[in-house]
Amino acid sequence: MDENCIFCKIIRGDFNTDFVYENEYLVVFKDINPKAPVHLLVVPRIHVPSLNELDDKNLLGELMLGVKEAAKKVGLKSYRTQINTGKEAGQEVFHLHIHVLGK
Ligand code: AMP
Ligand code: ZN
Numbered sequence: 001m002d003e004n005c006i007f008c009k010i011i012r013g014d015f016n017t018d019f020v021y022e023n024e025y026l027v028v029f030k031d032i033n034p035k036a037p038v039h040l041l042v043v044p045r046i047h048v049p050s051l052n053e054l055d056d057k058n059l060l061g062e063l064m065l066g067v068k069e070a071a072k073k074v075g076l077k078s079y080r081t082q083i084n085t086g087k088e089a090g091q092e093v094f095h096l097h098i099h100v101l102g103k
Contacts, residue, residue, distance in 0.1 A: 039099065
């Protein structure tokens with residue numbers, strides 16, 4: 001838990017965010033500023049600032065499976081995934097997340 005991190009606060013339940021899907025490793029919620037008709041964020045429960053700080057292969061696998069499960073849950077058969085890593089690549093929230101974009 002990082003006290004200054006918006007995603008940590010969401011995970012803690014501070015904003016009563018509706019989770020599209022969740023399990024012991026991750027939560028999935030809708031992006032507040034969607035860039036596609038369906039835009040989800042797959043977010044690990046632990047605070048990892050970006051992909052550059054992730055060494056846990058098991059968590060990496062769980063996150064990708066989370067993408068698949070969340071897509072299935074909302075009825076997306078076709079979708080794109082994106083991970084922005086670092087400011088210059090457009091990362092704004094420094095708590096690792098995978099964008100899932102579809103129609
Ligand atoms: P990135 O640019 O990869 O760091 O993506 C951060 C994403 O988080 C952006 O698409 C934002 O719209 C989204 N975002 C920021 N704050 C919130 C929030 N409170 N709830 C849902 N999504 C958010
Ligand atoms: Zn965080």
